Amino acid sequence: MSLTPQRSRAGRFAALAAVASLALVGCTTTAGESTGEDAGPIAKEDIVLVASVINTTNPYFIANIEGAEALAEELDLPLEIVDSEGSSQTEISKIQAILAQGKKVVMFVNTVASSDTPTIVDAVKRAGGYVSIWWNKPDEFEPWDQGDNFVAFQKHPGIESGRCNAQAIGDALGGKGNVVMFPGVADSTTSQTRVVGFKAEMEENYPDIKILEEQPSNWDPVLANQNARDLIAKYGDEIDGVWSADDGMQLGALQAFEDAGLLEQVKFASDGLYPDTVKLMQEGYGDDAIVGETFHRGYMASAIGLYTAYLAATGEIDPSELPKEKRTSFFDIKCVTPDTLDEYAQYDEPGAPAAFVKQLIENGPWDTEPATLVGGGGPEVLD
Amino acid sequence: MAQRNQTLDRPVGIDTTAIRVREHSIERRARFRSASEPLGLLIALVILLIVFSLLNDRFLTVGNAQNILTQASIPLIVAVGATLVILLGSIDLSVEGVMGAAGMTWILLTANSRGGEGIGLWAWVIALGVALVLGLVNGLIFTALKVPSFIVTLGMWYVGLGFATILYGRDLFPRLTDPALTGWTSKLTLGLPNAFWVALLVIALGIAVVRYTRVGRVALAVGNSETIARSAGLPAFRVKVAVFAIAAVLSGLGGILATIQLDIGSPNVGSGLLFVVIPAVVIGGTNLGGGKGGILRTVLGVFLLTVLNNGLILSGVDTSWQSAVSGAILVTAIVFAAWSQRDRLGVAK
Numbered sequence: 001m002s003l004t005p006q007r008s009r010a011g012r013f014a015a016l017a018a019v020a021s022l023a024l025v026g027c028t029t030t031a032g033e034s035t036g037e038d039a040g041p042i043a044k045e046d047i048v049l050v051a052s053v054i055n056t057t058n059p060y061f062i063a064n065i066e067g068a069e070a071l072a073e074e075l076d077l078p079l080e081i082v083d084s085e086g087s088s089q090t091e092i093s094k095i096q097a098i099l100a101q102g103k104k105v106v107m108f109v110n111t112v113a114s115s116d117t118p119t120i121v122d123a124v125k126r127a128g129g130y131v132s133i134w135w136n137k138p139d140e141f142e143p144w145d146q147g148d149n150f151v152a153f154q155k156h157p158g159i160e161s162g163r164c165n166a167q168a169i170g171d172a173l174g175g176k177g178n179v180v181m182f183p184g185v186a187d188s189t190t191s192q193t194r195v196v197g198f199k200a201e202m203e204e205n206y207p208d209i210k211i212l213e214e215q216p217s218n219w220d221p222v223l224a225n226q227n228a229r230d231l232i233a234k235y236g237d238e239i240d241g242v243w244s245a246d247d248g249m250q251l252g253a254l255q256a257f258e259d260a261g262l263l264e265q266v267k268f269a270s271d272g273l274y275p276d277t278v279k280l281m282q283e284g285y286g287d288d289a290i291v292g293e294t295f296h297r298g299y300m301a302s303a304i305g306l307y308t309a310y311l312a313a314t315g316e317i318d319p320s321e322l323p324k325e326k327r328t329s330f331f332d333i334k335c336v337t338p339d340t341l342d343e344y345a346q347y348d349e350p351g352a353p354a355a356f357v358k359q360l361i362e363n364g365p366w367d368t369e370p371a372t373l374v375g376g377g378g379p380e381v382l383d
Numbered sequence: 384m385a386q387r388n389q390t391l392d393r394p395v396g397i398d399t400t401a402i403r404v405r406e407h408s409i410e411r412r413a414r415f416r417s418a419s420e421p422l423g424l425l426i427a428l429v430i431l432l433i434v435f436s437l438l439n440d441r442f443l444t445v446g447n448a449q450n451i452l453t454q455a456s457i458p459l460i461v462a463v464g465a466t467l468v469i470l471l472g473s474i475d476l477s478v479e480g481v482m483g484a485a486g487m488t489w490i491l492l493t494a495n496s497r498g499g500e501g502i503g504l505w506a507w508v509i510a511l512g513v514a515l516v517l518g519l520v521n522g523l524i525f526t527a528l529k530v531p532s533f534i535v536t537l538g539m540w541y542v543g544l545g546f547a548t549i550l551y552g553r554d555l556f557p558r559l560t561d562p563a564l565t566g567w568t569s570k571l572t573l574g575l576p577n578a579f580w581v582a583l584l585v586i587a588l589g590i591a592v593v594r595y596t597r598v599g600r601v602a603l604a605v606g607n608s609e610t611i612a613r614s615a616g617l618p619a620f621r622v623k624v625a626v627f628a629i630a631a632v633l634s635g636l637g638g639i640l641a642t643i644q645l646d647i648g649s650p651n652v653g654s655g656l657l658f659v660v661i662p663a664v665v666i667g668g669t670n671l672g673g674g675k676g677g678i679l680r681t682v683l684g685v686f687l688l689t690v691l692n693n694g695l696i697l698s699g700v701d702t703s704w705q706s707a708v709s710g711a712i713l714v715t716a717i718v719f720a721a722w723s724q725r726d727r728l729g730v731a732k
Contacts, residue, residue: 057650062553186703216702222654225645226454229569230696233447234439251556255646259566276556276647279496 041315042104042128044077049310050098051302052082052091052109058219058248059274063298063353064110070353071303074361075310077106088112096123105129106313108305111136114189117153125149130313132305135190139379143327148319151312154305156371157330158190159380161294162197164335165269168292169241170206172267177240178212180231182224182253184245186216191245193380194271198243200382212239219245221252228256241267247274247293258286267291273336275348281338288338295334295344299353300371304331307357308365324377331371424667424683427716428690435694442697449576453569455689456578457644459682461637461653462660463589464630466681469664470593471623472606472673473532475630477521478660480543482638482653485514487550489639490648496558511635517543518631522624532627547650557648568644578640585633589678592629598622606673663688666717687716 051068053061065081072079080098084091091112099105107129111117117137124131125147132152143150169179181198184191195214202209212235217224224244231239242257244250250270257263263286270277273293281290311317319327336344346352347370359368366373436443461478468475489510494501502509517539524535559565568578575583593599601622604612613619634653641652667684669676691712695705 057548057551059555066553213699214702215696220651220654221647221649222641222645222652226692227696229450229454230693233444233450233693234441234697236441236446251647252645255566255644258646259569259644274555276558279555 042313044075044314046104047077047106047310047313048098048103049075049077049079049306050082050095050105050107051079051306052084052095052107052111054084054091054110054112055086056081056083059276060246060248060272060298061110064108064302066353067297067299067302067357068108068306070299070357071306071310071360074354074357082109084112086112088116091116092119092123095120099123099127099129102127104313105131106306106309107131108134108302108309110134110301114138114187117141121146121150130309132309134301134305136188139189142324142378143319144324148312151309151319152305152327152329154301154308154329154331155190156294156296156301156333157197157375157380158193159197159200159382161271161333162194162199163201164197164294164333165194165243165271165292166198166201166206167335168269168337169243169267170202170209172291173209173240175206176208178210178235178238179241179243180212180228180235180239181214182217182227182242182244182249183214184216184219184249188219189380191216191219194245196382209241217244217249217252219248221248223252224249225252225256228253229260232256232260232262237262237265239266241269244268244270246270247272247277250290251276254280254286254289257289263287263289269293272296273344278341278345278348281341284338291337293336295336295347296331296371297347297352297356300331300356300368303353303357303360304365304368304371307360311365325373325375326366327376328378329366329376330374330380332374334370421668421680421683423719424680424687424716427719428683428687431687431690431694431712431716435690435698438694438698442694447693447697449569449571449574451686451689451693452579453576453644454693455685456568456576456582457637457641458656458659458663458685458689459582460585460640461634461656462663462681462685463585463678464633465660466664466667466669466676466678467589467592467599467602467626468532468630469661469669469671470606470673470676471602471626472609472671473525473623473627474661474671475521475536475627475634476533476657477517477536477539477543477631478634478637479651479653479655479657480540480545480547481514481517481631481634482543482641482656483547483650484517484543484550484638485510485635486638486642486652487547487648487650488513490557490559490642491550493559493564494561495648496556496560497554501561507639510639511632513546514631514635514638515628518628518634519624521631522627525627526620526623544650551648551650559643559646564643565646566643568640578644581636581640585636586678586682593678598625598629602626603674606670606675608674659685659688662713666713688713691716 049068049072051065053064055061068079082094107124109120109131111133114136117133118141121131130149130151132154135155137153143153183195213231215227215231217227242253244253247270250268254268257266268290269292271294273295277290277293312319441447465475489506492502492506492509521536521539524530525532569576572580601617604617605619609619638652642648645652663684664681665671666687667680669680691709695709700708
């Protein structure tokens with residue numbers, strides 16, 4: 001309301017700051033050109049690792065930071081963390097500020113929005129750095145069209161994640177019942193692909209399961225909690241299963257069902273197997289309410305992303321010669337049920353990120369268990 | 384004309400009947416106006432209730448009423464503080480940060496899954512104390528250093544959020560382990576959710592403060608005209624600091640209740656609330672320029688927004704349409720409800 005003029009003033013200020021930092025980037029580019037981005041590999045001692053995350057309170061992003069720290073320690077390189085505070089503006093201006101310092105960056109970015117990718121890649125390219133983007137980018141913006149500085153786009157397949165969750169709920173309900181869904185941000189490709197996979201699996205293999213409704217909840221546990229309360233008011237005990245696009249939202253939804261006294265009769269599945277979720281599953285929370293999860297770890301993502309970019313920066317790999325699936329890559333996720341939960345405990349022990357990084361350096365970015373390369377080479381499509 | 388001259392020519396006294404009649408009608412109109420403004424809003428709310436109950440027969444059930452009351456409780460508590468600040472002619476943007484800071488402080492000092500037995504009632508005292516400090520800093524910088532409240536509180540939003548993030552650290556989400564606390568906000572006492580009882584208490588206290596205390600009256604006077612208030616010797620400085628402190632404590636209380644409602648501690652426990660609370664206050668008819676308005680109107684504003692959100696979900700409006708439809712209904716409701724005061728909203732600049 002009356003806040004608008006003030007906000008737009010703040011926006012203008014931010015824009016000015018962004019322009020200023022862009023100008024600075026421009027300066028370093030000119031300086032950089034003499035040493036040259038094409039003048040061969042960067043000497044290891046000149047490299048600074050940078051990991052950019054969406055925020056620093058979500059367990060997944062915290063794990064991103066842990067992976068980057070483990071790799072920095074192992075490679076004995078300095079590391080800078082960018083906290084985007086949930087905002088594309090903040091993300092881009094902080095990254096540009098780091099690039100403006102004139103360092104040779106090797107960067108992992110978990111982008112806030114798909115549309116941030118071209119801006120970030122362009123800035124990194126002009127500063128002669130190397131970047132791997134995780135999770136979100138526009139479909140048509142492929143690394144091989146952008147040159148070697150955009151080393152790779154990497155993610156875990158969303159369709160597979162959705163299918164895995166659908167199987168867990170479908171089986172737990174005996175193939176019959178009603179499900180509500182809590183996607184993340186509506187226009188996030190990560191969320192969209194998970195939704196597509198979930199629905200496809202239900203349609204193909206569990207025709208008697210009905211999807212009552214989807215309420216996008218912005219990856220926000222608070223909003224998921226509110227939306228779950230409203231859907232409980234709307235459908236009451238008709239709801240048999242609840243799917244959330246990530247564990248954070250699932251935690252919010254679980255509490256709403258617990259408050260309504262419905263927890264024991266509803267089955268839940270979601271993506272991420274956060275350590276909090278592991279604990280709930282081990283406790284048998286809500287009469288084993290959580291029936292399915294997918295396993296992947298934030299520290300693996302950031303370590304794989306950073307290490308791929310690092311190999312390109314030091315000339316150990318030549319991005320332009322890599323096959324397409326090593327530029328746009330999908331890494332394995334594991335389907336977890338309460339029965340197989342224990343197999344994954346090793347990845348949450350103290351020191352697990354460091355152990356993973358050691359394996360990663362030994363086996364390379366595409367062959368390290370449990371996150372091996374399983375596909376890619378273009379946008380994810382329903383098989 | 385001739386008659387009037389004759390009257391004036393009379394040697395004895397002046398007939399003030401005409402003036403009194405006019406005063407009386409002005410007073411009556413003012414009284415009617417002050418009653419009709421909330422009435423318009425109330426009618427808008429009733430229309431929403433009727434439409435939504437026609438669209439879904441689950442809307443007008445006891446269960447959903449309790450759900451709406453639970454969901455309205457935290458915005459209500461925070462909005463009482465926000466109303467006081469806006470009555471001053473200031474604004475408090477720090478609510479989400481203060482909620483995060485108080486909520487995280489509280490849960491870490493209460494029995495939770497990260498360990499520790501908790502320190503019981505002291506956790507409330509300390510968490511609300513954290514909120515109080517943030518509020519006092521807001522108030523003192525605003526008054527003593529004369530920095531606009533918009534800027535001060537915007538800064539304190541991030542200070543609060545940062546403090547909460549530091550407390551959060553890198554460990555697991557802290558979860559409440561005391562079964563008496565889990566789900567306490569939505570448990571019912573005498574048919575109403577506990578959180579709503581707290582909200583009712585806060586509303587009653589807020590109304591009492593505005594009507595019967597010096598703080599409330601001075602705040603209104605300052606909102607009307609600070610120069611006049613000061614020249615009349617009113618303690619504007621102290622009252623402004625007090626109002627910011629009260630608002631922050633209420634945000635802190637909201638943060639604690641939101642933490643209980645979610646069952647887990649998160650720095651972002653207040654996320655999105657600012658843009659429920661401030662519109663609710665303005666929709667209620669409290670003048671953003673200060674001096675006019677009240678807490679009961681804010682209550683109506685909060686309910687209008689909560690019912691709208693709940694009703695759209697229950698009536699099955701497609702999710703991609705929800706925000707557009709919600710915005711359109713809101714604007715229509717406000718045009719209708721606030722027609723009589725459109726010149727007085729003070730936001731139409």
